[in-house]
Amino acid sequence: MRINDVILRTVVRFVVFIILTLAIYLFFAGHYSPGGGFIGGLVIASAFVLLYVTFDIEKVKKGIPVDFKKVAALGVFLAVGTGFGSVLFGVDFLTQAAKKFHIPLLGEKELGTVMLFELGVALTVVGVVMTIIVSIAEGDGD
Amino acid sequence: METLMILLIGVLVSVATYLVLSRNVIRVILGTAVLSHAVHLLILTIGEVKKGEAPLLGNQTADGPYTDALPQALILTAIVISFAVTAFVLVLAFRAYKTNGTDDLEKLRGDEYD
């Protein structure tokens, strides 16, 4: 017997986008205030998990056709790669740079290579969390 | 505040020890998770729990006591690591349960012919 989950399905469609927006906010807030790649990544992963809980795995896989192991790998690559970038410029490993930019509509904002590092962390977290949850849910895989 | 924290850490460690010593794999894993929370609190307590200014460069206007930021950085790292390890062990325990057909550590000893 299928359980009646109309409310869940309807609510999730909206809530997922709210969660993803929150994740993006947290990610960018992490520069000088609480937030950052790790938390942002976890929140994104929680949105995905909500999708998995509401709809069945096959359907979500069709919607988000990514191999989460590769997402995690890409994340690690970005995070370590930013450190490697500083080697190319001849400064100490992992040295970060930041510069103020004028962005239309947003005004004066500081952008730094830390952002790329944090993006790497976020991707790693999403990848690892989703890999683990999916592999437990499917009952096989590695 | 410190005394309260120390008491809490003590309670957590005793609970965790009880869990780790049980025969059920899941309880052992929960025990290790509680242990890691206890040590995070310990690091926080040892870095002196007090309210102070954020120790940022360019924040010279505030001349109050500054909070030591290092324990928080350590805790964040430790949380990430313990999160990864716990997640991995959960998967491992699940797989071990499926292949060995038991979650009882007494039965996972290995036979005497090994």
Add this chain to the structure above:
Amino acid sequence: MTNLMAMPLVLPILMAVLLIFLRNYRYVQRVLVVVTLLVMIGMSIVLLQHVHTDGILRLDFGGWQPPFGILFVADPFAVLLVLIATIVTLFCMVYAFSSFSARYERMFAYPLMLLMLAGVNGSFLTGDIFNLFVCFEVMLLASYALIALGGRTEQLRESLKYVITNIIASWLFLVAIAFLYGTIGTLNMAHIAQRVQEVGSDPLITTIALFFLIVFALKGGLLLFFWLPGSYSVPPVPIAAMFGALLTKVGMYAIIRTFTLMFTAQPEITHQLITIMAIITLIAGSLGALAYRDIRQIAAFNVIIGVGFVLLALGANNEAAYAGAIYYMMHDMVGKAMLFLICGTMIYLTKQERYDDMSGLIRHYPLFGWMFLVVMVSLTGMPPFSGFVGKVMMGEGLVASGSYVSLAIGFGASVIILYSLLRVMLHAIFGETMIADEDKVKLPKPMLLSIVVLGAVSLYLGTSAEMVLPYVTDAARVLADPSIYIEAILGK
């Protein structure tokens, strides 16, 4: 230039990530692995030369000056171990090329092995105690995955115990770090050493030192080795060889590093205790090596004997003993990798695990049989192989400090190693052959090649001692006199 120091950690991680994307291209993976490891070996040699001429180097991550930032320190001891670890990994990988099935290669075995190497190298190079914890965890996470890879029943059973033991040990590590930070207020190893020297012999610091000793003893298999034989005998051969060669060495390195640099105030308690633990380890390891007939167990107990022998040096606490310990550690990495590979190959060839079920391997595989002789002679510590130099220097150091009990037991254990391996040799290698000509399993060339090359490395370390010795004595000088290390980090 100093960025070269980060490479033994960064290169394997980057390459491991790249290999995950190349999951289905087995041959590309193999080529990339070999090229990466060769490049790393080259870099380590350059770095070693550099450290030899210019003294200890440091790399401040992100430009944060010590004692505030995290840093890597390239002292001769660390760089020598990085070099040998990379060489050993290369040949374990070459062996793996012919022993791994395609299924294993698709399950990220190579990336995980590279990640483990990254963790090992990071642990050797780091100059920050919390960073040491992080590198330990990188190494351990990779090893958790490697030990369970394949998912056979006994693998999952043993891995669960291994993982839980190590989680508890890591927890103790964090507790020790918390107490240390609360007492000393810094995490930079050189800075800790400086402050401990200022405080003098403080019972609180000695207690913390004992905490660290428990942690590293668990990881290095010093006395607390109950988890080791079980978990080292379940993974596939090349992975077991990497475990036997590298994992305990990291624990030993951490003990030697912390107790020569940081916790030197009360040697009559800490160093004495380490000596007692080392002696018990030697005796227990010897008994284990004699008791078992399963050759993987014999190999595992040989690892334990090696741990005990190296850590006798801390009791002697002089330059000759440290030089011996460093030389012996380098030798032990090569020798143990070779021993595990040979034992694994014997099981592969005969499908038996107990040596009394095997016989006459030398008839079909003459070169392989001689390699067993090489590894036996090398591990026993006879010339012209590498164990000899280390044992002689260690003996000199122990005599100089008057620790005759350690000396007797350390060298007695060598006889036990000889006996335990000689038994295997007489039964399994010599004697009537049990394999009929038509049942003969072909021994793949890469397997034999990696064993032979490791034997050659051992021979090189033994015969060209005068080439290697300047670096080793350099390293030993730093261990015997921590002020050189502190000066190099905080002086500039």
